[in-house]
Amino acid sequence: MSSSENRRVTDLGTLKAISHPLRMRLYRALFVARTATASQLADQVDEAVSLVSYHLRKLAEHGLIEEAEAQSADGRERWWQPSSYGLSIHGEDMRGAPELQAAGDAFGRMLDEQRTELHRRFLDERLTWSEEWRSASLSAEWLPRLTAAELSALGEELQQLLMKYDQQARAAEAAGETEGRENVAVHLFGFPYRS
Structure with missing residues (x-):
């Protein structure tokens, strides 16, 4: 990459x-x-x-x-x-x-x-x-009432957290620590809706 x-x-x-x-x-x-x-x-x-x-x-x-x-x-x-x-x-x-x-x-x-x-x-x-x-x-499903700015900030924080875990996993794999690891899918959606 x-x-x-x-x-x-x-x-x-x-x-x-x-x-x-x-x-x-x-x-x-x-x-x-x-x-x-x-x-x-x-x-x-x-x-x-x-x-x-x-x-x-x-x-x-x-x-x-x-x-x-x-x-x-x-x-x-x-x-x-x-x-x-x-x-x-x-x-x-x-x-x-x-x-x-x-x-x-x-x-x-x-x-x-x-x-x-x-x-x-x-x-x-x-x-x-x-x-x-x-x-x-x-x-899980969460239904908070947020502003567009708060939703944007939440998305950034979640992305940084997921990136942290992904980078840790990649480093562990590069060091040969592969036992117990599986592919994991994390799907997040954050969008406004009206009832």
């Missing part, structure tokens, strides 16, 4: 590239794996290697992923990695650009569907996890 910062997506081409459901699944799988080949990712998403290679090249064309240093002696393998720590899309970057706004809305809906599917799969497979993991999993 060449950048430790989030990549802020502001152009229509990049937004459309990451909005493809398979590309988002590949991006997520690559983010979790840190580095991987098309073959490895194809196994994870249950798709043909040729199709996965095509979509990885499309992600690379938009700078969302990049080639990584080879992890094996097989020179025919092409290794990939995310080009940044993550992605961010901000509403203010889409103001006055209806096509960009529509693409951003479509991206948000696709992400919501994939996140819901991840959580549904956990619920379906819950009993296959140890009691420790079942007890550690969380599902």
Whole structure:
């Protein structure tokens, strides 16, 4: 990963590239794996290697992923990695650009569907996890009355807290402390609504 910062997506081409459901699944799988080949990712998403290679090249064309240093002696393998720590899309970057706004809305809906599917799969497979993991999993809903500024501040604090835990986990993994670690999805939504 060449950048430790989030990549802020502001152009229509990049937004459309990451909005493809398979590309988002590949991006997520690559983010979790840190580095991987098309073959490895194809196994994870249950798709043909040729199709996965095509979509990885499309992600690379938009700078969302990049080639990584080879992890094996097989020179025919092409290794990939995310080009940044993550992605961010901000509403203010889409103001006055209806096509960009529509693409951003479509991206948000696709992400919501994939996140819901991840959580549904956990619920379906819950009993296959140890009691420790079942007890550690969380599902919560809070309904505070906030100002827009307070919601923004809350989001920043939560992001910093999650980043702290992610960086600690990455450092522990780099030091070889992998026992007991699993991929964990934390999905947060904070938005105004009317009853």
